[in-house]
Amino acid sequence: MPRLQGKRTLITGGTSGIGLETAKQFLTEGARVIVTGVNPDSIENARNILGQEVPVLCADSASVEAQNALAQAVKDHYGQLDVAFLNAGVSVWVPIEEWTEALFDRSFAINVKGPYFLTQALLPVFSKPASVVLNTSINAHVGAAQSSVYAATKAALLSLSRTLSSELLPRGIRVNAVSPGPVDTPLYDKLNIPDAYREQVTQQIINTIPAGRFGTPEEVAKAVVYLASDESAWTIGAEIVVDGGRMLNG
Template sequence: MPAPCGQGIGLAAARRFAAEGARLFITGRREDALKEAAATIDGEVTAVRVDSADLADLDRLYATIGEQGLRIDVLWANAGGGSFATLDQVTEQHFDEIFGTNVRGTLFTVQKALPLLNDGASVILTGSTAATVGTEAFGVYGASKAAIRSFARTWANELKGRGIRVNTISPGPIDTPGITGLAAGDEEAVELKRTLAGTVPLGRMGRPDEVADVGVFLASGHSSFVTGIEMFVDGGANQV
């Protein structure tokens, strides 16, 4: 199972799948963080430094898998990121960085995996509730995640002949280092988390392992009749 991993949801997913006995290939852009992540995973794991927006890196990843005579049962395209900018503040760099990783990276991560995907495989895409709520100053990120939702619908149709299921997990406020990174400092991070928790009917932010558990479900035979969906893991924030 290849999955972008370094921290937060990606790392939680890798640990959860390892616990299920999966052979893992994990990816990330930062070599140091990737090695640290791999060292915390109890199982058979290979770490490959990959920038998902770099097609040569993706080619190298899948060559590494293919050269070992392996194929892919589960592909989780999780790489992503974002930052705040209102419409009047958006720059080319802001747009290109977010769409490069979130949209271009996801597209080519899945496309280049096709020759190695087993028939009946499960493809999981990481979306976001930001795609539907219109959060102020988060428009480019939200639009990038709306594209992910659209990809899942289209690819579920395009790959149905091979029995490959494609689904989106859309987390709400999850307590990850990425959330902390959106804040300017520790005090602002605490306030941001308090604000986000206040939007959730369950009264708290989610945990990365709660997203990982849903990923295991979508990867397993328990979801054999589930494809093309968007599964919200948001504590009810977008639902009630």
């Protein structure tokens, strides 16, 4: 029997990369799926890939108002929600001297404030039991240069996976985290790496990974499927690291 048969699920940032692949695996496992995105082209592409039965909604993770509207849309569509994979995020890597207050606030708004207030808005909608999976990052642990704000947002999100686990477990809501290492997604567009240096940067990153390669969205999605399923019913406040051994190198 499929592991997510009949489960009503929400995936934020589900129109590309890890989110889109997770949506595909959720559907294969029998789930009903709603995904969100912000880029019109990615939204249209996701609709073509996932099919017309899957609602693909535009929702800005930085906006609390948008999160409240999303929670209402989920309630209107499903009635109740069994699984939320809070995956929407932004990855900005720049030296400390280049950060502005506006850029700092935007990163925290998308990566921390949005997921937090979406969880709050979904509280009346969650079924009992329900599973929440937060997409954090090994950068919450690894002191990579130029990742100061990005890493701080992911460390905050990882902390929420633990504190909210304690607070929400009496309501039947499990909260866990998946922490990917370097994954082969549209990485370079987010990091603003010039084309001339992409091969060099790619090799530098690979040299830090004992497995000798980038991970794939499919590999991360498999961990999310486990945390979303009833197989992980006794997994609470946990973090699954999917990084090819990257954290072994500090």
